[in-house]
Amino acid sequence: MTKTNYNKLKAETLLATLGRDAEGHSGVVNVPVYHASTILYPTVAALKKAGKREYGEVFYGRHGTPTTFALQETVAKVEGGWRSFAFGSGKSAILASLLAFLETGDHMLMVDSAYGPSRDLATGLLTRLGISHTFYDPGIGADIVNLMQPNTRIIFTESPGSLTFEMQDLPAIAKVAHAEDAIVVTDNTWASPLLCNPFALGVDVSVQAATKYIVGHSDAMMGMVTVNKKCFEPIKRAFEDLGASAGPDDCYLALRGMRTLAVRLAQQGETGLKMAAWLAARPEVSRVLHPALPGDPGYDIWKRDFSGASGLFGIVLNPVSDKAVAAMLDGFELFGLGYSWGGFESLAIPTYPHKLREISDWDPSYPCIRFHAGLEHADDLIADLEAGFERLNDKI
Numbered sequence: 001m002t003k004t005n006y007n008k009l010k011a012e013t014l015l016a017t018l019g020r021d022a023e024g025h026s027g028v029v030n031v032p033v034y035h036a037s038t039i040l041y042p043t044v045a046a047l048k049k050a051g052k053r054e055y056g057e058v059f060y061g062r063h064g065t066p067t068t069f070a071l072q073e074t075v076a077k078v079e080g081g082w083r084s085f086a087f088g089s090g091k092s093a094i095l096a097s098l099l100a101f102l103e104t105g106d107h108m109l110m111v112d113s114a115y116g117p118s119r120d121l122a123t124g125l126l127t128r129l130g131i132s133h134t135f136y137d138p139g140i141g142a143d144i145v146n147l148m149q150p151n152t153r154i155i156f157t158e159s160p161g162s163l164t165f166e167m168q169d170l171p172a173i174a175k176v177a178h179a180e181d182a183i184v185v186t187d188n189t190w191a192s193p194l195l196c197n198p199f200a201l202g203v204d205v206s207v208q209a210a211t212k213y214i215v216g217h218s219d220a221m222m223g224m225v226t227v228n229k230k231c232f233e234p235i236k237r238a239f240e241d242l243g244a245s246a247g248p249d250d251c252y253l254a255l256r257g258m259r260t261l262a263v264r265l266a267q268q269g270e271t272g273l274k275m276a277a278w279l280a281a282r283p284e285v286s287r288v289l290h291p292a293l294p295g296d297p298g299y300d301i302w303k304r305d306f307s308g309a310s311g312l313f314g315i316v317l318n319p320v321s322d323k324a325v326a327a328m329l330d331g332f333e334l335f336g337l338g339y340s341w342g343g344f345e346s347l348a349i350p351t352y353p354h355k356l357r358e359i360s361d362w363d364p365s366y367p368c369i370r371f372h373a374g375l376e377h378a379d380d381l382i383a384d385l386e387a388g389f390e391r392l393n394d395k396i
Contacts, residue, residue: 011194012262014078019070019255033252034065055083055236063240067248071255072224075214078258079193080200081226085239086251090189090209091117092244093223095125097185097207100231100238101153104130108154109147111168112359113138113161115187115209119356122156135358138166139297145176152180157203158187159305160298163351163370164360165289165314167298170305174202183231189213189342193226194261195269195308204231212342213310216257216264220250264344264375268311271381272373278382279315284389286366289314311373312341314351319365324395325350328388329369334376335384346374346381 009017025032039058041047053059056069064072068086076084087093098121102108110122112135122133136147138161155177159168170186177184185205186198192213198206208214210222223246227235239245246254269292276290291298292309302309317325329337335348351370353362362368373381 011078015074015194015258015260015262018074018077019258021066021070031067031070031252031255033248034067035248036065037061055232061248062243062245064245065248065251067251067255068246071251071258074255074258075193075208075210075224076226079188079206079226080197081206082229083232083236084224084226085235086210086246086254087223087225087239087242088244088246088250089221090115090207090211090223091121092242093207093209093225094118094187095121096235096238096242096244097205097225098126098154098156099242100205100234101183102126102129102131103153105151106131106153107149107151108133108156109136109144109152110134110156111136111138111158111161112357113164113166114156114158115162115189116356118156118158118187137359138168140173141169142172142176144173145180148176148180148182152182154183154185156185156187160190160291160302162187162190162312163314163356163368164353164362165291165296165298167291167301167305169301170198170201170203174204178202190310190312191306192261192265192310192342193224193258194265195310196306199226199228201305204228205235209342210254211340213261213265214257214342215250215254216261216343217253218340218343218345220253222246222250222254265308265310267375268373269309271376271378272311272313272371273309274378275371275373275381275385276313279385282389284317284320284392285315286318287316289316289368310342312370314368314370317367317369320367320392320396322367324392325367325369327395328392331391332388333384334381335371335388341370341372343372344375346376347372 072084183204186203188206189209206226208224210224280288290313291302351368354364
């Protein structure tokens with residue numbers, strides 16, 4: 001299949017076909033794992049020419065191997081971007097997306113619902129480098145123009161937020177940013193490359209913790225940065241300067257995860273919505289935090305900008321003791337207690353938005369729980385939830 005045909009294919013077909021080169025690998029369906037540091041060249045002229053390599057050409061292992069390039073091509077095409085880069089973790093991918101455009105004396109706007117490690121970079125390393133920041137309300141939309149400063153270089157978004165799941169009006173924010181010559185960076189991990197094309201919404205750089213849905217099996221650490229054409233060179237420099245490239249084994253696992261991304265997300269999204277609807281009817285639940293659930297404050301934006309939902313969402317309980325919440329969580333049989341998400345297994349953790357947020361008002365007397373719907377049957381997960389509420393009520 002020639003690459004020119006890819007523009008006519010649906011996302012599910014792209015996931016199954018991109019990055020493959022059976023003819024170039026002795027007929028092998030999957031791209032092999034290339035373990036490489038040194039690359040040998042036949043002549044001095046070839047050695048010198050390699051220093052001026054094009055994107056996707058092998059030069060030195062840290063810059064990528066054919067395994068890396070196959071993954072990067074697949075992610076970029078499915079997500080709708082120009083190029084992608086594979087990093088050793090989501091946090092290193094986020095750091096690169098910021099350092100590519102920020103210098104000492106610059107200012108960044110970061111959504112108040114951002115992933116904890118993103119916030120830590122803003123308040124920690126970047127502050128020490130003389131880069132200032134302002135956290136803003138996720139529902140601000142076009143009013144973000146009132147927070148722009150002459151030295152604002154980046155607006156960092158995350159839609160929905162990975163703890164509290166507020167949606168953002170990315171087109172409105174992008175319009176403001178571009179009028180002020182700023183870059184829009186988004187964390188697109190919740191949607192994966194499949195469920196949202198951030199570049200069609202005006203975003204310049206999309207970051208993902210590929211550890212989550214891209215890998216999909218809780219067995220590799222990885223981050224991806226996908227860019228539009230304008231932002232390619234700055235991100236490429238940051239990728240090379242940081243030297244935080246992903247290893248070939250992890251790239252292979254991520255590429256394998258991409259092959260089944262569509263079918264996994266279809267089931268996990270459906271299961272998550274079934275769980276969310278069931279939880280919304282429980283008397284112990286004050287609110288369900290799921291943008292794809294009708295009635296959620298972000299539902300209209302989700303419906304406009306996304307083609308589906310993943311399996312990550314949250315709930316806010318009515319006031320209850322920490323002991324009761326712990327009894328509920330500790331006794332789960334199918335929901336593991338662990339950080340991260342996006343794998344085949346279901347997870348549940350207590351969350352504490354009031355400890356993280358600077359702007360939004362979260363009442364700590366209303367406990368929050370984040371759920372990730374895995375690939376187990378929805379009926380079994382709901383039965384596990386029901387038993388959990390029985391334990392919670394026993395402790396009241």
